[in-house]
Amino acid sequence: NAGVTQTPKFQVLKTGQSMTLQCAQDMNHNSMYWYRQDPGMGLRLIYYSASEGTTDKGEVPNGYNVSRLNKREFSLRLESAAPSQTSVYFCASSEAPSGSGETQYFGPGTRLLVL
Amino acid sequence: AQSVTQLGSHVSVSEGALVLLRCNYSSSVPPYLFWYVQYPNQGLQLLLKYTTGATLVKGINGFEAEFKKSETSFHLTKPSAHMSDAAEYFCAVSDRGAQKLVFGQGTRLTINP
Numbered sequence: 001n002a003g004v005t006q007t008p009k010f011q012v013l014k015t016g017q018s019m020t021l022q023c024a025q026d027m028n029h030n031s032m033y034w035y036r037q038d039p040g041m042g043l044r045l046i047y048y049s050a051s052e053g054t055t056d057k058g059e060v061p062n063g064y065n066v067s068r069l070n071k072r073e074f075s076l077r078l079e080s081a082a083p084s085q086t087s088v089y090f091c092a093s094s095e096a097p098s099g100s101g102e103t104q105y106f107g108p109g110t111r112l113l114v115l
Numbered sequence: 116a117q118s119v120t121q122l123g124s125h126v127s128v129s130e131g132a133l134v135l136l137r138c139n140y141s142s143s144v145p146p147y148l149f150w151y152v153q154y155p156n157q158g159l160q161l162l163l164k165y166t167t168g169a170t171l172v173k174g175i176n177g178f179e180a181e182f183k184k185s186e187t188s189f190h191l192t193k194p195s196a197h198m199s200d201a202a203e204y205f206c207a208v209s210d211r212g213a214q215k216l217v218f219g220q221g222t223r224l225t226i227n228p
Contacts, residue, residue: 004158033215040124042205042218043159050214058215090158099213101147101166106158 002026004107006091012113013081021076021110023091031094032074033104034058034066036087043090049074050097081114088112117142119208121219129227134178134193136222138206141187148189149207149216150180159205165189176200201226 007022025032030051035043045058047066055066063085065077074093078085088111092104122137140146147166151159163174170182176199180191189206206219 031214040220042119042220044218045215048215056214092159097214098147098209098216099211101164101209101211103149103161103164104216106151106160108158109156 004091004093004105006089006107006110008110009108010111010113012115013078014115015082017081018077018079019081019112020078021089021091021112022073023075023107024073025091025093025105026072027093027095027105028071029093029095029105030071031097031102032068033092033094034064034074034076035090035092036060036085037090037109038087046076046089078112081112083114086112086114117146117208117210117213117217119206119217119219121204121206121222123222124220125223125225127225127227128196130198131195134191134196134200134224136191136204136206136224138180138189138191138219139187140189140206140208142208142210144211145182145184146211147209148180148182149209150174150178150189150191151205151207153203153205153221155202162191162204196224196226198226198228200224 033048034046049068091107094102118141150162
């Protein structure tokens with residue numbers, strides 16, 4: 001039982017390049033989330049998927065797109081990377097949306113540097 | 116909109132001393148409340164949470180937190196700090212029926228020998 005896995009662990013991009021961050025969970029959870037973590041700002045929600053087949057914008061969605069590929073996988077795509085997207089990205093999952101008191105389980109993170 | 120405030124971005128205590136990390140939320144209706152811990156270069160893991168019932172919640176590694184509705188607070192405490200407690204701690208809140216968590220800015224805890 002690996003929990004939440006993320007690939008890659010670390011990535012360097014040049015401005016304008018695109019990439020996809022992958023996330024998978026093996027806990028049969030319905031809800032999945034993408035966050036970015038920046039110093040002094042806590043975690044900010046980028047996009048979430050309350051259940052398979054649905055996605056919604058979070059607090060900071062600009063410059064990102066997501067795909068809920070199936071119940072296990074939720075990917076985050078940067079179409080044209082910018083230096084402001086340099087951050088640590090975390091994927092999380094929960095059995096049900098957080099408004100039911102469910103715990104979110106986090107992956108180890110992807111460190112992204114955009115030059 | 117719900118907001119979360121953690122007082123003090125950095126807290127430093129001596130080994131064996133009391134740890135107190137403060138968290139206040141903004142909503143008038145009691146939400147669900149969480150504390151997460153992040154060790155260096157790792158993801159977040161749940162320390163404890165309050166959903167309903169007893170207002171004093173016990174978590175892992177000797178931590179506990181008390182939900183105080185009148186003060187809209189959910190402060191995290193540990194009676195005696197250990198070197199292994201050095202990490203960043205995040206308070207998070209979810210309104211009942213909401214889809215998502217709102218995180219505080221985080222508090223970095225340093226333990227002095």
